[in-house]
Amino acid sequence: MSGLIKKIKDLPVHMDFDGQKKAERIFQTILFVFAGTGLLIGYYFQQFSYTVYILGAGFLLSCLLTLPPWPMFRRKPLQWQKPRDESQDSTKAKKKK
Numbered sequence: 518m519s520g521l522i523k524k525i526k527d528l529p530v531h532m533d534f535d536g537q538k539k540a541e542r543i544f545q546t547i548l549f550v551f552a553g554t555g556l557l558i559g560y561y562f563q564q565f566s567y568t569v570y571i572l573g574a575g576f577l578l579s580c581l582l583t584l585p586p587w588p589m590f591r592r593k594p595l596q597w598q599k600p601r602d603e604s605q606d607s608t609k610a611k612k613k614k
Contacts, residue, residue: 551575
């Protein structure tokens with residue numbers, strides 16, 4: 518049981534900025550395509566419920582593809598700067614005075 522918990526804790530839960538942009542674009546594209554398709558099918562069959570069901574299916578699909586941090590959304594991690602050593606900064610400031 519503890520091995521399973523360790524594996525769950527080791528799962529990545531982040532997404533880089535480019536991944537967020539890609540996920541947003543995928544989400545909007547899927548919703549737009551399913552909304553248009555649902556509208557056309559609902560109009561053809563004269564059933565608004567078909568439009569809602571198709572749009573709901575597109576929403577679920579887009580959530581499945583974009584909400585988890587899949588590896589395709591983590592390809593360009595942000596490189597953070599190393600923190601400065603405060604003790605060296607304070608000695609430099611004292612020397613300048």
